[in-house]
Amino acid sequence: MPAPSPSVPQRPRLPEWLRRRLPTSDTFSHTRSLLDELKLHTVCESAKCPNHWECWSRGTATFMIGGDRCTRACGFCAVSTAKPLPLEADEPQRVAEATRRMRLRHVVITAVARDDIADGGADHFRRTIEAVHALNPGTVVEVLTPDFNGSVRSIDAVLSARPDIFNHNIETVRRLTPLVRHRATYDRSLAVLRQVKERATGRIYTKSGLMLGLGERDDEVERALQDLRDAGCDILTLGQYLQPTLRHLPVVEFVAPEKFAWFGELARSMGFVHVASGPMVRSSYHADEFNAAESAGPDSGA
16 A cells, blocks of 8 residues: 655635736736846846736836845745856946836835845945936935845945935844844844934935734734834835745734734834835835825934
8 A cells, every 4th residue: 555645735725815816918018028128137026026917017116136146045035045146237227227118206126135245235236226316317216125234334335326215124023033034133124224314314214014924923013113113214014924935934824904904003103104004015015105295204314
């Protein structure tokens, strides 16, 4: 009698509020063709974002610079962990050109962690921001950076290009950080946000976000939100963690939309000037809905 086959792990069934109909749009194909032509990476594809069909159909995308190979192996992230390739000197201009052709009024630029480079890729961020500003005057530039291992010099390099929004995600609560984030620390991420506020020479908004559903308690989330406010964080995103592959951390809980709404109201009462809280929210999802002119101005820093 043959031995029974080992059970294969299965992902839990998605609740109704997380099921989405894929949009059909000519704009989706146009966006894909443009990104292919300019040989650009996006976090939409590399991180298996569940919203990328919608965003590309709206003619938006989040550019991922520095290649598609990350030097870290976070338990939640689908981006490949491997030895990175050299930086591409013309990538900043290609991002700027894509921004122009897509007529983006708000562009989000992120990157893989590049711990193999002394500055963590900060100067590449600087050159990309400057290229986008030069070709697209008036476009709001939002960066979503790694922690640069806490390097103040790297943070200063990014700030020197004057992005409008500086995003660095704390991702989860303090207790779960060692499990969820490879090499990153909770306090270092808070320090990055605090240093941005202290060192910026002009008005800048700071932004961060958490994934829910990894086993965090409500009181831990509330503590994390207060820690972010104490670090001067202006903008907050809260979304549901979804396991990208069976090799990644499992979902502990599917958080109900009502709980996201409750956390959103709590965050607003704490003083965040803009909050996006919902199961499908991601760092850059509908990022262009933030309107600085309608928000209470943050401290510009020293």
